[in-house]
Structure formats: structure tokens, C-alpha cells
Amino acid sequence: MEACQCEAKWEELDKIIAAHRGRPSDLIEVLHQAQDLIGYLPRQVQVAIAEGLGVSLTEVYSVISFYHHFTVKPKGKYQVSVCKGTACYVKGSPEILERLEKELGIKAGDSTDDGKFSLEVVRCLGACGLGPVMTVNKRAHGLLKPDTAVAVLKQYQ
Amino acid sequence: MSTVKLTIDNIPVEVEAGTTILKAAEKAGIHIPTLCYLEGINEIGACRVCVVEVEGARNLMASCVAPVAEGMVVKTNSPRVRMARRLNVELLLSNHKMECPTCIRNLNCELQSLAQELGIRQVRFEGKKSEYPIDDSTPAIIREPDKCILCRRCVAVCEKVQGVKAIAPMGRGFDTVIAPAFQDKLLDIACVECGQCTLVCPVGALYEKDYTSEVWAALADPEKFVVVQTAPATRVSIGQEFGLPPGSINTGQMVAALRRLGFDRVFDTDFTADLTIMEEGSEFIERFTKGGPLPLITSCSPGWIKFMEHFYPEFIPNVSTCKSPQQMFGAVAKTFYAQKAGIDPAKMVVVSIMPCTAKKFECQRPEMRDSGYQDVDYVLTTRELARMIREAGIDFRNLPEEQYDDPLGESTGAAVIFGATGGVMEAALRTAYELITGKTLPSLDFYDVRGLKGIKEATVDIEGTKVRVAVAHSLGHARQLLERVKAGEQYHFIEIMCCPGGCIGGGGQPIPTNTEIREQRIKGIYQADAEMPIRKSHENPSIQALYREFLGKPLSEKSHHLLHTHYTSRGKY
Numbered sequence: 001m002e003a004c005q006c007e008a009k010w011e012e013l014d015k016i017i018a019a020h021r022g023r024p025s026d027l028i029e030v031l032h033q034a035q036d037l038i039g040y041l042p043r044q045v046q047v048a049i050a051e052g053l054g055v056s057l058t059e060v061y062s063v064i065s066f067y068h069h070f071t072v073k074p075k076g077k078y079q080v081s082v083c084k085g086t087a088c089y090v091k092g093s094p095e096i097l098e099r100l101e102k103e104l105g106i107k108a109g110d111s112t113d114d115g116k117f118s119l120e121v122v123r124c125l126g127a128c129g130l131g132p133v134m135t136v137n138k139r140a141h142g143l144l145k146p147d148t149a150v151a152v153l154k155q156y157q
Numbered sequence: 158m159s160t161v162k163l164t165i166d167n168i169p170v171e172v173e174a175g176t177t178i179l180k181a182a183e184k185a186g187i188h189i190p191t192l193c194y195l196e197g198i199n200e201i202g203a204c205r206v207c208v209v210e211v212e213g214a215r216n217l218m219a220s221c222v223a224p225v226a227e228g229m230v231v232k233t234n235s236p237r238v239r240m241a242r243r244l245n246v247e248l249l250l251s252n253h254k255m256e257c258p259t260c261i262r263n264l265n266c267e268l269q270s271l272a273q274e275l276g277i278r279q280v281r282f283e284g285k286k287s288e289y290p291i292d293d294s295t296p297a298i299i300r301e302p303d304k305c306i307l308c309r310r311c312v313a314v315c316e317k318v319q320g321v322k323a324i325a326p327m328g329r330g331f332d333t334v335i336a337p338a339f340q341d342k343l344l345d346i347a348c349v350e351c352g353q354c355t356l357v358c359p360v361g362a363l364y365e366k367d368y369t370s371e372v373w374a375a376l377a378d379p380e381k382f383v384v385v386q387t388a389p390a391t392r393v394s395i396g397q398e399f400g401l402p403p404g405s406i407n408t409g410q411m412v413a414a415l416r417r418l419g420f421d422r423v424f425d426t427d428f429t430a431d432l433t434i435m436e437e438g439s440e441f442i443e444r445f446t447k448g449g450p451l452p453l454i455t456s457c458s459p460g461w462i463k464f465m466e467h468f469y470p471e472f473i474p475n476v477s478t479c480k481s482p483q484q485m486f487g488a489v490a491k492t493f494y495a496q497k498a499g500i501d502p503a504k505m506v507v508v509s510i511m512p513c514t515a516k517k518f519e520c521q522r523p524e525m526r527d528s529g530y531q532d533v534d535y536v537l538t539t540r541e542l543a544r545m546i547r548e549a550g551i552d553f554r555n556l557p558e559e560q561y562d563d564p565l566g567e568s569t570g571a572a573v574i575f576g577a578t579g580g581v582m583e584a585a586l587r588t589a590y591e592l593i594t595g596k597t598l599p600s601l602d603f604y605d606v607r608g609l610k611g612i613k614e615a616t617v618d619i620e621g622t623k624v625r626v627a628v629a630h631s632l633g634h635a636r637q638l639l640e641r642v643k644a645g646e647q648y649h650f651i652e653i654m655c656c657p658g659g660c661i662g663g664g665g666q667p668i669p670t671n672t673e674i675r676e677q678r679i680k681g682i683y684q685a686d687a688e689m690p691i692r693k694s695h696e697n698p699s700i701q702a703l704y705r706e707f708l709g710k711p712l713s714e715k716s717h718h719l720l721h722t723h724y725t726s727r728g729k730y
């Protein structure tokens with residue numbers, strides 16, 4: 001596990017946890033607040049939350065892994081968002097996603113270990129005519145094929 | 158209490174309001190297949206194998222969770238129902254890592270039986286298969302996620318019965334996998350290796366680590382002197398593996414089978430259960446008369462010990478320093494017995510037959526080498542022993558009854574009840590009473606500490622002194638009891654067993670093991686006790702001889718060296 005880059009924020013986090021101490025049902029809310037504060041939820045933060053709320057680390061991680069919103073790694077330099085809205089879906093965005101996952105060696109919702117790319121799935125980006133569409137740091141790339149999607153990534157290496 | 162009338166497959170049924178359709182059907186003698194359902198533990202309606210058609214309802218209903226309603230008309234066997242059930246099972250099969258002939262659960266697999274029961278002859282879909290590594294990091298439990306059907310029974314047992322929460326669903330949709338956080342290895346987390354998850358897994362996704370090949374190799378090695386011990390609870394469960402009724406007592410056949418497998422000596426863990434009572438009873442008397450620390454808590458159950466080390470290390474001073482009977486056996490076999498029989502302990506292999514997976518972990522603990530060697534070399538669960546018996550072609554049901562070898566085969570009724578929750582307490586009380594008072598107990602049976610109630614309490618009058626005892630089985634109940642102690646509740650002596658029902662419900666026992674079967678095994682245990690000529694540990698002549706010839710007296714220096722141990726705080730993460 002990479003070192004935690006959030007020392008300065010521990011104090012703040014402790015306050016959040018203290019407000020929900022011993023209340024397992026507040027888990028999701030606390031995770032939201034912690035992620036808003038730190039940007040992601042590294043292992044040490046999860047342990048602190050588990051301890052404070054009185055749940056197991058397994059439960060914490062289970063919830064985090066269920067919601068795409070939560071992430072355990074810092075966001076990559078480039079945020080890659082692949083549209084899986086209906087139009088893009090039928091035009092082949094699942095294959096795009098699959099190829100990008102392979103290329104980057106991560107699943108949607110995760111970030112590469114070198115901190116360069118984060119990959120996520122989004123719903124309709126409002127550019128259905130250009131489907132399948134993905135954005136890299138908000139910049140849209142349309143009419144993708146698996147190969148061209150990989151080529152787009154290369155521009156950001 | 159209000160009741161509800163309905164008809165199921167045209168049969169009128171009347172049941173209590175709130176009953177599920179599944180239970181109501183059972184009452185009407187109608188079988189509905191289930192898969193994810195585990196009564197009282199996992200009632201989540203996930204697999205939809207149990208669907209039924211309800212007149213007037215658009216969708217089929219999962220009968221394991223849907224409650225009955227007045228005037229309901231249920232069909233459990235319509236074409237639509239049959240098709241839906243088949244489809245659901247076919248979907249499970251479509252992405253299953255199907256290797257039945259070599260799978261540990263072959264012929265005792267619920268997915269297999271369901272496919273048969275529903276008449277599935279082909280799988281019409283080809284699903285994407287997951288590819289997760291097998292986790293065989295622990296000495297006891299193996300996780301094989303590619304065979305998992307996501308029924309979540311294991312998760313429910315680990316959380317609700319054991320209160321450990323070691324594993325949970327990670328991810329969502331197709332990518333869901335039942336695992337520890339971060340997909341850590343079981344070895345690296347606070348899993349207590351109790352194996353309760355392996356008892357409830359319907360398929361071959363969670364199972365015991367099998368040591369039968371190591372034991373076969375030792376048996377085939379002419380250089381090795383192979384000694385076996387059998388835990389109290391195995392004698393009332395092994396028969397189930399060979400089609401005998403759960404709870405039937407098959408001690409004699411088990412001994413005969415072990416001899417035929419080639420073990421050089423067949424001994425009994427019951428012998429060292431009696432020894433445990435001598436040591437632990439004396440420890441209790443000493444703590445009771447010399448001021449603590451109290452409560453004294455029993456230490457026979459390695460799953461409980463690991464749990465305590467992870468979650469309640471503050472109780473380390475309270476836990477008896479006695480090793481478990483299995484470990485006492487190993488230490489005595491490789492010293493006292495080796496000497497007596499003139500066998501080089503380096504060439505002795507000690508094998509245990511246990512109802513327990515956590516014992517596999519226990520025998521590999523670094524502290525368990527007081528004989529100068531690893532005291533117990535291999536632990537086989539009841540299931541593994543049955544596998545060896547089958548492989549050897551032994552006709553278990555028709556074996557003649559044989560006797561254990563002497564002297565580590567002699568035991569008492571007090572020892573056999575170690576197999577059931579409350580048994581260690583009862584055995585200890587039988588001995589402590591007589592040692593303290595010097596009088597004969599008027600009645601040997603302590604009914605208050607018997608049975609499946611989660612936490613049992615009793616006050617025993619030892620000539621005017623009131624001794625308060627408590628008994629908990631399953632770690633969930635252990636947690637509740639320990640919290641009571643922390644809140645100030647006073648007890649003198651506590652027995653804790655990791656598994657529901659005690660060892661008879663251990664994680665290495667035949668599958669299925671459910672409440673009804675646990676009750677039958679408990680009955681078998683107390684029957685075995687009642688049939689024993691001697692029922693008090695301190696009256697076991699071979700134990701008396703062991704003290705005379707070798708150990709001196711309970712808690713002697715030699716006893717301390719060989720029979721006692723210490724514990725380590727392990728942390729939760």
C-alpha cells in the first residue's frame with residue numbers, strides 16, 4: 001500500500017469519526033465525508049473508520065467496493081470517463097471499456113498504480129450522436145473503436 | 158396468535174400469520190427446492206430457486222422470504238415455476254467452474270443435486286467465467302471463488318453466528334466476489350479458521366485443507382510409527398458419512414477402521430480430555446482459593462482462542478493456560494508414551510481425527526512443540542477420515558467394534574461430553590466438587606449447562622460455597638457473554654466453544670450439519686457418557702498412572718512444561 005498522503009487531514013477525519021462513534025449504520029455517510037475530505041479512501045482511513053464505528057474492515061471495504069463513487073486510490077492525473085448511456089451502449093461502448101480496462105490493467109472505478117489514469121463509467125454525456133463517447137479530463141472523444149480509444153490514451157501518456 | 162388460511166397445490170393449509178410460503182408448504186408436505194436459504198441465518202431471497210406462482214400476482218415469488226396471506230392460492234409446480242427454476246440454476250451453471258469429478262464436493266453438492274432434481278440436461282448459455290486465484294494461505298480453510306454461486310450463506314454465518322465478519326461480498330454485479338477486504342489472504346486477517354463457512358457452503362467454494370495424502374504417506378513409510386487420536390465428537394458423527402443416522406455412536410467401528418487403515422496405535426483424545434480436567438480443575442481450585450484472576454475461561458477450542466487473541470486480548474489472563482486435549486495428547490505421546498514403548502519420538506507421527514478445522518491451525522502454532530518435536534503432526538477432519546475410509550474400500554457399516562489401545566485409550570464419561578457445549582464445564586464440576594469436598598457427588602448430571610441455548614448460566618453449591626458458571630457456544634454468543642463480564646457481571650468459571658453446539662457442530666464435521674443434526678449428536682454424546690463405567694476424570698486409572706509414573710501431580714513442573722501454554726495478542730487487522 002502506498003504511503004498515506006493525508007496526515008494533515010487526520011485531525012479533521014478524527015472529528016468526522018468522533019461524531020459517529022459506535023454507530024455502524026452511519027457507515028455510508030462517514031465514507032462520503034471522508035472521501036470528500038481526502039479525495040479517496042486508503043486502507044488506513046478505512047481501518048480508522050471501522051474502528052470508530054465498530055464495524056469490521058471487511059464491511060467497510062465491501063460497501064466501498066459496491067459503490068462506484070468510492071475509490072481507494074488517489075485520482076489519476078487523467079480522468080477517463082467512458083459513457084455507458086443507452087446510445088453509446090448499443091454502439092459498442094462495452095467493448096471500448098473492456099479494451100481500456102485491459103490496456104490500463106484496472107477495472108472501472110480504479111486508478112493505475114503510477115497515478116496517471118483513473119477509469120470510470122458514466123451515463124449519457126449528452127453527445128449521443130458521437131457515440132460511443134469518452135472524455136479525458138472533460139475533453140470529449142467520439143465515434144470510438146476499441147483501437148482508437150487506446151490511441152487517444154496514448155496522447156496523454 | 159392469528160392464523161392464515163391458504164391453499165398450496167390445492168391443499169388447504171392453515172399457518173401462523175407471518176409464516177413464509179416455504180414453511181407453509183413444508184407443513185403441507187410439499188417440497189420446494191432452495192439454495193441460498195439457511196433457516197434463521199440467511200433469508201435474503203437471492204437465488205430465486207424457490208420461486209412459486211401466486212394467483213393474482215404478476216411476478217413469481219421467492220417462497221423462502223414471501224409471507225403467506227389469507228386466501229392465497231399458491232402453485233409450486235406449474236410449468237412457469239419449473240421453467241423459472243431451471244433457468245435460474247442454468248444461469249448459475251453457465252459461468253460455473255464445472256469440474257465435478259475432481260471437486261471436493263462431488264456427490265455432496267447442492268448445485269449438482271439441484272441440477273438433477275430440476276431435470277437439467279443441458280446448459281443453454283455460455284457465461285463469462287471469473288478467474289480468481291485460490292486462497293490456500295491458511296493451514297485450515299481454502300477459498301476457491303470461481304466455484305462460488307454468491308448465495309452468501311458463508312457471509313451470514315461468519316457475521317451472524319460467529320460475529321467475526323471476515324468475509325463479505327466485494328464489488329458488484331458480475332465482478333462480485335466473496336472475500337476479505339482488499340482481497341487479502343485469509344492468513345493475514347482476523348479469520349479464526351473455524352470452518353463454519355465450509356459447513357454451509359453449498360458448493361466447493363469454501364472447504365478444508367486436506368492432509369490425507371500426507372497421512373497416507375506416513376502410513377506407507379515403514380520407518381514411521383504412526384499414532385492416531387480421535388476427538389470426542391467424531392464418534393457420534395462419522396457414521397453420517399456412511400449413511401447411518403446422525404448421532405449414532407460408532408466408536409468401535411471407527412477404531413476398527415483406523416486399524417485397517419494401518420495406524421500403529423489407535424488412541425483417544427478422551428484420555429487427554431480427562432487429563433485436561435485434572436489440570437484445569439486444579440487450576441480453577443487454585444485460582445478460586447487464592448484470589449484469581451477470575452473468571453477462569455476454558456481453552457479447549459482453538460477457534461475461540463484465536464478469536465480471543467484477535468478481539469479480546471484483555472482476557473488473556475483469564476484464559477486457562479491448559480493446552481487443548483489434542484495438544485496435550487501430542488505432547489504426552491511423544492514423551493511419556495514414546496519412552497514407555499521404546500519408540501524414537503523423531504520417528505513418531507501423531508495424527509488427530511477432529512471435528513474441527515481450527516485444530517489444523519492449532520497444531521502448527523510455534524508454541525506447540527514442547528516434546529521437542531511438533532507435538533501433533535497432522536489434523537484430519539471427520540470428513541477427511543471418511544474420505545480415507547472410502548478410498549481404502551472399507552465397509553464401515555459392517556465393521557466389528559474394536560477397542561482403543563492402552564494406555565492412552567482409556568477414558569471416562571466426563572471426557573466424551575467435551576464434545577457437546579457445556580460438557581467441559583460439567584466434567585470440571587464433577588471433578589472439582591469431589592476434589593474440594595472429598596465427598597462423592599450425589600448426582601453426576603448438571604442439566605443446566607446442557608443443550609443448545611446460546612448462553613447458559615448456573616450456580617453450583619460446593620458445600621456452602623456458591624460457584625457461578627456460564628457456558629457459551631458460537632463466537633457470537635461468546636462475544637455477548639464477554640461483554641456481560643466487561644459490564645461487571647461476576648462469574649467464577651466460563652466455558653466457551655467456538656462452534657454452535659460445541660465440537661459436535663465443528664467446522665470439520667459431515668455436511669450437512671444443522672440444528673436438528675446437532676441435537677441428535679448431542680443426544681449421542683450424553684448417551685455415550687451414561688454408558689461409560691467410569692464417569693469422572695479423576696477416577697480414570699490410566700490418568701492416575703500417568704501422574705504416578707511421569708507427571709507427578711497436576712500443575713507440577715513437568716505438567717507445566719508439557720501441558721500448559723501461553724497466548725498472543727494478534728490485533729484485528
Ligand code: SF4
Nearest residue numbers: 256257260266360361
Ligand atoms: S461445486 Fe458442485 S457443481 Fe461445482 S464443480 Fe464442485 S461438485 Fe461440481
Ligand code: SF4
Nearest residue numbers: 315348349351352354
Ligand atoms: S473460517 Fe470462520 S472466521 Fe473464517 S471466514 Fe469462515 S466462518 Fe468466518
Ligand code: SF4
Nearest residue numbers: 305306308309311358
Ligand atoms: S463461498 Fe459458498 S457459501 Fe459463500 S457465497 Fe459462495 S457459494 Fe455461497
Ligand code: FES
Nearest residue numbers: 083085088125127
Ligand atoms: S449515451 Fe453516450 S453520450 Fe448519450
Ligand code: FES
Nearest residue numbers: 192202204205221
Ligand atoms: S432459496 Fe429462496 S431465493 Fe434462494
